[in-house]
Amino acid sequence: MAKDYYSILGVAKGATQDELKKAYRKLAHAHHPDKTGGDEAKFKEINEAYGILGDPEKRRQYDQFGQAFSGAGGGPSGQGFGGFDFSNFSNQGFGFGGANMEDLFSDIFTGGGRRARSGHGADIQVDISISFEEMVRGTKRTVRLRKQARCNSCSGSGGAPGASQESCPDCHGKGSVMRNVNTILGTFTQSTACGRCHARGKVFSESCRTCRGDGRTEQEISQEVSIPEGIGNGQALSISGEGAAGEYGAPAGDLYVVVHVEPHPELDRRGDDITSEKKLRFDQFVLGDKVPVKTIDGTVNMKVPAGTQPGETFRIRGKGIPRLGRFGRGDHLVRVDIEIPRHPSEEMKRHIEALRGAERG
Protein backbone atom coordinates (compact mmCIF):
# COMPACT_ATOMS: atom_id res chain seq x y z
CA MET A 1 0.00 0.00 0.00
CA ALA A 2 1.12 3.50 -0.72
CA LYS A 3 1.38 5.49 2.47
CA ASP A 4 -1.20 8.13 3.16
CA TYR A 5 1.05 11.12 3.64
CA TYR A 6 -1.88 13.37 4.45
CA SER A 7 -2.96 11.32 7.43
CA ILE A 8 0.67 11.04 8.59
CA LEU A 9 0.77 14.84 8.78
CA GLY A 10 -2.81 14.97 10.09
CA VAL A 11 -4.09 17.33 7.44
CA ALA A 12 -6.94 17.24 4.95
CA LYS A 13 -6.22 16.45 1.31
CA GLY A 14 -7.06 19.99 0.32
CA ALA A 15 -4.65 21.56 2.83
CA THR A 16 -2.66 24.59 1.65
CA GLN A 17 1.14 24.41 1.48
CA ASP A 18 1.19 26.73 4.47
CA GLU A 19 -1.05 24.43 6.50
CA LEU A 20 1.13 21.47 5.53
CA LYS A 21 4.24 23.28 6.65
CA LYS A 22 2.68 24.22 9.98
CA ALA A 23 1.48 20.68 10.59
CA TYR A 24 4.89 19.31 9.66
CA ARG A 25 6.74 21.70 11.97
CA LYS A 26 4.50 20.96 14.90
CA LEU A 27 4.92 17.20 14.47
CA ALA A 28 8.64 17.41 13.75
CA HIS A 29 9.06 19.37 16.98
CA ALA A 30 7.04 16.89 18.99
CA HIS A 31 8.78 13.77 17.67
CA HIS A 32 12.35 14.99 17.16
CA PRO A 33 14.63 12.11 18.23
CA ASP A 34 16.91 14.44 20.19
CA LYS A 35 14.03 15.30 22.49
CA THR A 36 12.93 13.24 25.45
CA GLY A 37 9.92 11.26 24.32
CA GLY A 38 11.06 11.75 20.72
CA ASP A 39 10.35 9.00 18.25
CA GLU A 40 12.87 8.48 15.48
CA ALA A 41 10.65 6.23 13.36
CA LYS A 42 7.78 8.66 13.59
CA PHE A 43 10.11 11.58 12.86
CA LYS A 44 11.38 9.90 9.71
CA GLU A 45 7.87 9.13 8.58
CA ILE A 46 6.90 12.76 9.05
CA ASN A 47 9.95 13.89 7.09
CA GLU A 48 9.17 11.43 4.35
CA ALA A 49 5.59 12.70 4.09
CA TYR A 50 6.67 16.32 4.07
CA GLY A 51 9.43 15.57 1.58
CA ILE A 52 6.69 14.73 -0.89
CA LEU A 53 3.77 16.94 0.09
CA GLY A 54 5.96 19.95 0.88
CA ASP A 55 7.07 20.08 -2.74
CA PRO A 56 4.13 21.21 -4.89
CA GLU A 57 5.29 19.26 -7.94
CA LYS A 58 5.87 16.02 -6.03
CA ARG A 59 2.59 16.55 -4.22
CA ARG A 60 0.75 16.92 -7.52
CA GLN A 61 2.25 13.64 -8.71
CA TYR A 62 1.46 11.95 -5.45
CA ASP A 63 -2.15 13.14 -5.62
CA GLN A 64 -2.40 11.91 -9.15
CA PHE A 65 -0.44 8.67 -9.05
CA GLY A 66 0.23 7.95 -5.38
CA GLN A 67 -1.96 4.87 -5.18
CA ALA A 68 -0.88 3.53 -8.55
CA PHE A 69 2.71 3.25 -7.37
CA SER A 70 1.79 0.81 -4.65
CA GLY A 71 1.65 -2.09 -7.08
CA ALA A 72 4.84 -1.22 -8.88
CA GLY A 73 7.08 -2.51 -6.12
CA GLY A 74 8.62 0.85 -5.54
CA GLY A 75 5.93 2.38 -3.36
CA PRO A 76 5.30 6.07 -3.58
CA SER A 77 9.03 6.61 -3.71
CA GLY A 78 9.40 4.97 -7.08
CA GLN A 79 10.73 6.49 -10.23
CA GLY A 80 7.49 8.37 -10.77
CA PHE A 81 8.73 10.94 -8.37
CA GLY A 82 11.62 11.60 -10.60
CA GLY A 83 14.38 11.72 -8.08
CA PHE A 84 15.59 10.36 -4.85
CA ASP A 85 13.92 7.85 -2.75
CA PHE A 86 12.37 9.83 0.04
CA SER A 87 11.38 6.75 1.95
CA ASN A 88 14.97 5.67 2.16
CA PHE A 89 15.95 7.85 5.08
CA SER A 90 17.44 4.90 6.89
CA ASN A 91 20.88 5.54 8.21
CA GLN A 92 23.49 3.41 6.53
CA GLY A 93 21.17 1.40 4.43
CA PHE A 94 23.37 -0.17 1.84
CA GLY A 95 23.16 -2.22 -1.25
CA PHE A 96 25.52 -4.10 -3.45
CA GLY A 97 25.02 -2.17 -6.58
CA GLY A 98 21.37 -3.04 -6.90
CA ALA A 99 19.29 -2.39 -9.95
CA ASN A 100 18.03 0.88 -8.60
CA MET A 101 21.45 2.44 -8.39
CA GLU A 102 22.06 2.76 -12.08
CA ASP A 103 18.73 4.48 -12.54
CA LEU A 104 19.56 6.99 -9.89
CA PHE A 105 23.06 7.63 -11.04
CA SER A 106 22.85 7.15 -14.73
CA ASP A 107 24.60 10.47 -15.24
CA ILE A 108 27.50 9.40 -13.09
CA PHE A 109 27.96 6.06 -14.76
CA THR A 110 27.69 7.09 -18.34
CA GLY A 111 30.78 7.48 -20.40
CA GLY A 112 33.44 5.44 -18.67
CA GLY A 113 32.59 1.96 -19.78
CA ARG A 114 34.58 1.12 -16.71
CA ARG A 115 31.99 -1.20 -15.26
CA ALA A 116 32.17 -3.47 -18.22
CA ARG A 117 35.74 -4.41 -17.50
CA SER A 118 36.11 -8.02 -16.56
CA GLY A 119 36.38 -8.76 -12.87
CA HIS A 120 36.15 -5.12 -11.87
CA GLY A 121 34.61 -4.73 -8.42
CA ALA A 122 31.04 -3.48 -8.18
CA ASP A 123 30.23 0.05 -7.20
CA ILE A 124 28.35 0.37 -3.94
CA GLN A 125 25.79 2.95 -2.96
CA VAL A 126 25.09 3.94 0.63
CA ASP A 127 22.36 6.29 1.78
CA ILE A 128 22.90 8.38 4.88
CA SER A 129 20.81 11.10 6.42
CA ILE A 130 22.12 14.13 8.26
CA SER A 131 20.39 16.93 10.12
CA PHE A 132 20.03 20.46 8.76
CA GLU A 133 22.60 21.65 11.33
CA GLU A 134 25.09 19.01 10.20
CA MET A 135 24.54 20.10 6.62
CA VAL A 136 25.46 23.67 7.56
CA ARG A 137 28.55 22.76 9.60
CA GLY A 138 29.74 19.70 7.75
CA THR A 139 30.07 16.39 9.56
CA LYS A 140 31.59 12.93 9.53
CA ARG A 141 29.88 9.59 9.45
CA THR A 142 31.21 6.10 9.81
CA VAL A 143 29.35 3.76 7.51
CA ARG A 144 29.58 0.01 7.94
CA LEU A 145 29.59 -1.99 4.77
CA ARG A 146 29.43 -5.70 4.17
CA LYS A 147 31.28 -6.03 0.94
CA GLN A 148 33.73 -8.09 -1.03
CA ALA A 149 37.09 -6.83 0.21
CA ARG A 150 40.68 -7.80 -0.41
CA CYS A 151 41.46 -11.18 1.16
CA ASN A 152 43.65 -10.76 4.24
CA SER A 153 45.26 -14.21 3.96
CA CYS A 154 46.80 -13.66 0.53
CA SER A 155 46.67 -9.84 0.32
CA GLY A 156 44.48 -10.23 -2.73
CA SER A 157 46.95 -12.27 -4.79
CA GLY A 158 44.80 -15.41 -4.65
CA GLY A 159 47.82 -17.64 -4.02
CA ALA A 160 48.32 -19.80 -0.92
CA PRO A 161 51.12 -18.63 1.40
CA GLY A 162 54.40 -19.94 0.03
CA ALA A 163 52.86 -21.13 -3.25
CA SER A 164 55.07 -20.79 -6.28
CA GLN A 165 54.07 -18.75 -9.30
CA GLU A 166 54.58 -19.54 -12.92
CA SER A 167 53.71 -18.01 -16.22
CA CYS A 168 50.24 -19.08 -17.34
CA PRO A 169 50.56 -21.94 -19.83
CA ASP A 170 47.35 -21.00 -21.64
CA CYS A 171 48.17 -17.38 -22.49
CA HIS A 172 51.94 -17.58 -22.04
CA GLY A 173 51.86 -14.77 -19.51
CA LYS A 174 49.97 -12.30 -21.65
CA GLY A 175 46.74 -12.52 -19.66
CA SER A 176 44.66 -12.61 -22.82
CA VAL A 177 43.95 -15.20 -25.47
CA MET A 178 42.82 -14.86 -29.08
CA ARG A 179 39.56 -16.53 -29.87
CA ASN A 180 37.77 -17.10 -33.16
CA VAL A 181 34.25 -15.73 -33.30
CA ASN A 182 31.94 -16.90 -36.07
CA THR A 183 29.46 -14.36 -37.39
CA ILE A 184 27.38 -14.12 -40.58
CA LEU A 185 30.04 -11.78 -41.92
CA GLY A 186 32.76 -14.33 -41.42
CA THR A 187 35.14 -15.41 -38.70
CA PHE A 188 36.90 -12.83 -36.58
CA THR A 189 39.68 -13.18 -34.11
CA GLN A 190 39.01 -11.51 -30.81
CA SER A 191 41.20 -10.96 -27.78
CA THR A 192 39.57 -12.05 -24.50
CA ALA A 193 40.73 -12.34 -20.93
CA CYS A 194 42.44 -15.65 -20.23
CA GLY A 195 40.09 -17.87 -18.24
CA ARG A 196 42.80 -19.89 -16.62
CA CYS A 197 44.80 -17.09 -15.00
CA HIS A 198 41.95 -14.54 -14.95
CA ALA A 199 43.98 -12.06 -16.96
CA ARG A 200 46.87 -12.07 -14.48
CA GLY A 201 49.30 -13.90 -16.74
CA LYS A 202 50.45 -15.97 -13.78
CA VAL A 203 49.13 -19.01 -11.98
CA PHE A 204 49.87 -20.21 -8.45
CA SER A 205 50.87 -23.75 -7.64
CA GLU A 206 48.23 -23.63 -4.90
CA SER A 207 45.27 -21.28 -4.40
CA CYS A 208 44.58 -19.36 -1.20
CA ARG A 209 42.17 -21.40 0.92
CA THR A 210 40.44 -18.44 2.48
CA CYS A 211 39.27 -16.85 -0.74
CA ARG A 212 39.56 -19.92 -2.98
CA GLY A 213 41.87 -17.96 -5.23
CA ASP A 214 39.86 -14.94 -6.31
CA GLY A 215 41.64 -12.67 -3.85
CA ARG A 216 38.62 -11.39 -1.98
CA THR A 217 36.30 -12.29 0.86
CA GLU A 218 33.12 -10.82 2.27
CA GLN A 219 34.00 -8.54 5.12
CA GLU A 220 32.42 -5.90 7.27
CA ILE A 221 34.34 -2.68 6.73
CA SER A 222 33.96 0.64 8.54
CA GLN A 223 34.47 3.60 6.31
CA GLU A 224 34.68 7.15 7.57
CA VAL A 225 33.03 9.66 5.28
CA SER A 226 33.57 13.40 5.50
CA ILE A 227 30.51 15.35 4.47
CA PRO A 228 31.39 18.86 3.35
CA GLU A 229 29.44 21.80 4.76
CA GLY A 230 26.70 23.06 2.48
CA ILE A 231 26.08 19.74 0.73
CA GLY A 232 22.78 19.60 -1.17
CA ASN A 233 19.97 17.21 -0.32
CA GLY A 234 20.38 14.07 -2.41
CA GLN A 235 23.91 14.91 -3.51
CA ALA A 236 26.27 11.94 -3.85
CA LEU A 237 29.89 11.82 -2.70
CA SER A 238 32.06 9.39 -4.58
CA ILE A 239 34.95 7.64 -2.91
CA SER A 240 37.18 6.06 -5.47
CA GLY A 241 38.25 2.47 -4.93
CA GLU A 242 36.11 1.90 -1.83
CA GLY A 243 33.48 -0.19 -3.58
CA ALA A 244 33.72 -3.96 -3.79
CA ALA A 245 37.18 -5.43 -4.42
CA GLY A 246 37.78 -6.75 -7.92
CA GLU A 247 38.20 -10.46 -8.61
CA TYR A 248 41.72 -11.79 -9.17
CA GLY A 249 43.38 -8.46 -8.50
CA ALA A 250 41.14 -6.38 -10.79
CA PRO A 251 40.54 -2.80 -9.62
CA ALA A 252 37.93 -2.17 -6.93
CA GLY A 253 34.66 -0.36 -7.62
CA ASP A 254 33.76 2.99 -6.13
CA LEU A 255 31.63 3.89 -3.14
CA TYR A 256 28.83 6.40 -3.62
CA VAL A 257 27.43 8.01 -0.51
CA VAL A 258 24.09 9.68 -1.11
CA VAL A 259 23.42 12.32 1.53
CA HIS A 260 19.85 13.12 2.53
CA VAL A 261 19.33 16.27 4.57
CA GLU A 262 16.45 16.12 7.02
CA PRO A 263 14.20 19.15 6.94
CA HIS A 264 14.51 21.56 9.87
CA PRO A 265 11.38 22.38 11.84
CA GLU A 266 11.87 26.14 11.46
CA LEU A 267 14.58 26.83 8.93
CA ASP A 268 14.44 26.26 5.21
CA ARG A 269 17.12 26.37 2.54
CA ARG A 270 16.98 28.45 -0.61
CA GLY A 271 20.26 28.17 -2.49
CA ASP A 272 22.94 29.36 -0.08
CA ASP A 273 20.44 31.27 2.01
CA ILE A 274 18.46 30.12 5.02
CA THR A 275 14.90 31.35 5.27
CA SER A 276 12.52 31.52 8.21
CA GLU A 277 9.35 33.28 9.23
CA LYS A 278 8.85 35.57 12.19
CA LYS A 279 5.49 36.52 13.65
CA LEU A 280 5.16 40.06 14.93
CA ARG A 281 2.39 41.97 16.66
CA PHE A 282 0.57 44.89 15.06
CA ASP A 283 2.29 47.44 17.32
CA GLN A 284 5.73 46.12 16.34
CA PHE A 285 4.91 46.75 12.67
CA VAL A 286 3.70 50.27 13.40
CA LEU A 287 6.27 51.40 15.95
CA GLY A 288 9.26 49.23 15.04
CA ASP A 289 11.14 46.98 17.47
CA LYS A 290 14.16 44.82 18.06
CA VAL A 291 13.12 41.19 17.88
CA PRO A 292 14.99 37.95 18.61
CA VAL A 293 15.40 35.74 15.55
CA LYS A 294 16.62 32.16 15.72
CA THR A 295 19.45 31.57 13.24
CA ILE A 296 21.69 28.56 12.73
CA ASP A 297 24.33 30.38 14.84
CA GLY A 298 21.94 31.12 17.70
CA THR A 299 19.61 34.00 18.48
CA VAL A 300 20.22 37.34 16.79
CA ASN A 301 18.42 40.61 17.58
CA MET A 302 16.94 41.97 14.39
CA LYS A 303 15.83 45.57 13.97
CA VAL A 304 12.37 46.00 12.54
CA PRO A 305 11.86 49.62 11.45
CA ALA A 306 8.65 51.54 12.15
CA GLY A 307 6.12 51.18 9.36
CA THR A 308 7.17 47.65 8.33
CA GLN A 309 4.61 45.82 6.20
CA PRO A 310 3.53 42.20 6.72
CA GLY A 311 5.32 39.97 4.24
CA GLU A 312 8.47 42.11 4.08
CA THR A 313 11.76 40.23 4.16
CA PHE A 314 14.84 41.21 6.13
CA ARG A 315 18.34 39.99 5.48
CA ILE A 316 20.77 38.96 8.21
CA ARG A 317 24.10 38.81 6.44
CA GLY A 318 26.45 35.85 6.69
CA LYS A 319 24.13 33.58 8.69
CA GLY A 320 23.29 31.33 5.77
CA ILE A 321 24.83 28.17 4.40
CA PRO A 322 28.55 27.90 3.56
CA ARG A 323 29.01 27.98 -0.19
CA LEU A 324 30.04 24.48 -1.18
CA GLY A 325 33.56 24.57 -2.54
CA ARG A 326 33.84 28.34 -2.29
CA PHE A 327 34.43 30.96 0.36
CA GLY A 328 31.76 32.72 2.33
CA ARG A 329 28.25 31.99 3.42
CA GLY A 330 24.79 32.93 2.28
CA ASP A 331 22.42 35.05 4.33
CA HIS A 332 19.47 34.41 6.57
CA LEU A 333 16.25 35.85 5.16
CA VAL A 334 13.47 36.57 7.64
CA ARG A 335 9.96 37.08 6.36
CA VAL A 336 7.78 38.91 8.87
CA ASP A 337 4.15 38.01 9.27
CA ILE A 338 1.47 39.49 11.49
CA GLU A 339 0.00 37.69 14.44
CA ILE A 340 -3.53 38.74 15.34
CA PRO A 341 -4.87 37.48 18.67
CA ARG A 342 -7.73 35.09 18.06
CA HIS A 343 -9.44 36.11 21.30
CA PRO A 344 -8.47 39.73 22.06
CA SER A 345 -9.05 40.91 25.62
CA GLU A 346 -11.64 43.55 26.40
CA GLU A 347 -8.88 45.97 27.25
CA MET A 348 -7.15 45.35 23.95
CA LYS A 349 -10.39 45.88 22.09
CA ARG A 350 -10.87 49.25 23.82
CA HIS A 351 -7.39 50.37 22.73
CA ILE A 352 -7.97 49.27 19.16
CA GLU A 353 -11.33 51.01 19.08
CA ALA A 354 -9.67 54.19 20.31
CA LEU A 355 -7.12 53.74 17.52
CA ARG A 356 -9.92 53.32 14.98
CA GLY A 357 -11.43 56.57 16.25
CA ALA A 358 -8.09 58.34 15.90
CA GLU A 359 -7.58 57.10 12.34
CA ARG A 360 -11.02 58.28 11.30
CA GLY A 361 -10.04 61.69 12.64
Ligand SMILES: [Zn+2]
Ligand atom coordinates in the same frame (compact mmCIF):
# COMPACT_ATOMS: atom_id res chain seq x y z
ZN1 LIG B 1 46.46 -17.09 -18.74
Ligand SMILES: [Zn+2]
Ligand atom coordinates in the same frame (compact mmCIF):
# COMPACT_ATOMS: atom_id res chain seq x y z
ZN1 LIG C 1 43.03 -15.20 -0.35
